[in-house]
Amino acid sequence: GKEAVLANAVIAMLTIGGQQLFSFFTFSCPCHEGLNLIYGLAFLGVPALILLVVGYALNNQTWRLVTGKSSPLQEEAPLNRLLQCKLICFVLCSITGRALVAPVTWLAVTLINGSYYVCAMSEYVPENYYEPSPNVTASEYRRILAAFPCSQLVPPELSRARDEVILLLRYQSQVAGWLLIAVVVITVFLSYCLASCFSPLSFLHFRYWNSYVHNEQELFDEATDQHSKLYAMQHIRKFFGFVPGSEDVKEIRIPSLKEWQAISGLAFLNQVDEEHYDYSLLHDWALSESADEKFLKIDVNP
Numbered sequence: 001g002k003e004a005v006l007a008n009a010v011i012a013m014l015t016i017g018g019q020q021l022f023s024f025f026t027f028s029c030p031c032h033e034g035l036n037l038i039y040g041l042a043f044l045g046v047p048a049l050i051l052l053v054v055g056y057a058l059n060n061q062t063w064r065l066v067t068g069k070s071s072p073l074q075e076e077a078p079l080n081r082l083l084q085c086k087l088i089c090f091v092l093c094s095i096t097g098r099a100l101v102a103p104v105t106w107l108a109v110t111l112i113n114g115s116y117y118v119c120a121m122s123e124y125v126p127e128n129y130y131e132p133s134p135n136v137t138a139s140e141y142r143r144i145l146a147a148f149p150c151s152q153l154v155p156p157e158l159s160r161a162r163d164e165v166i167l168l169l170r171y172q173s174q175v176a177g178w179l180l181i182a183v184v185v186i187t188v189f190l191s192y193c194l195a196s197c198f199s200p201l202s203f204l205h206f207r208y209w210n211s212y213v214h215n216e217q218e219l220f221d222e223a224t225d226q227h228s229k230l231y232a233m234q235h236i237r238k239f240f241g242f243v244p245g246s247e248d249v250k251e252i253r254i255p256s257l258k259e260w261q262a263i264s265g266l267a268f269l270n271q272v273d274e275e276h277y278d279y280s281l282l283h284d285w286a287l288s289e290s291a292d293e294k295f296l297k298i299d300v301n302p
Contacts, residue, residue, distance in 0.1 A: 029119035040120025055099030111177030235286035
């Protein structure tokens with residue numbers, strides 16, 4: 001939908017801005033044989049990998065897929081393994097497509113920029129492109145090429161050769177970047193076409209379904225917030241004798257030291273029976289302990 005396109009565009013723009021800042025403040029090619037490749041590929045690949053993992057982690061569908069279980073209604077009916085596998089594959093493809101936006105943008109922008117690729121591949125320029133003096137050994141040739149990304153390390157007589165090698169590497173990097181963009185655009189377009197062809201819904205019905213799912217999730221979140229607040233108020237009332245926002249509070253409850261200790265500390269999700277959990281230490285105290293009647297009458301509300 002439009003929201004997904006807008007979200008992807010925002011992610012891409014933030015990635016482009018982050019890449020430019022990252023390159024400006026941190027990237028400095030070592031210009032040393034054997035180190036350039038590791039350094040350049042690290043700047044190309046590691047941020048892309050981190051962005052991919054973050055993309056998976058920030059998607060709610062990932063956690064639904066990881067923590068989800070079949071409902072009792074599905075367990076009672078004959079389980080269609082093929083349909084379940086199709087559903088899992090569809091959800092995985094959807095999650096992966098969203099998670100790939102940032103890393104693909106990073107790779108495309110860095111390749112078009114060319115600095116990382118030039119650093120990584122400078123020492124691997126073939127000899128038939130830049131021919132050194134006949135008495136230069138292969139290892140010396142690679143050492144000279146490795147220094148080319150750093151203009152201050154190149155002797156004046158090699159400045160022209162350096163410029164030609166840098167132009168060659170930038171050409172390769174930028175072509176790779178544009179090819180990556182073209183492949184991604186074509187893949188996304190074909191994926192949408194195939195999804196539309198195999199969808200059981202018509203175009204308008206599909207738009208209605210997207211709208212329904214979006215509205216259902218918003219209403220569910222609102223109901224979750226209100227339900228949990230009302231549920232928590234019951235436990236707060238039992239502990240303090242009133243709930244926040246109450247008017248004309250006549251008395252407040254004074255918790256004992258033992259009760260303060262009972263609700264303090266680290267809380268873990270605790271299963272109390274086959275159907276219910278304790279969500280916090282206060283929740284556990286409110287359900288398992290009987291509150292004493294130690295109240296303090298007050299005359300003036302704060």
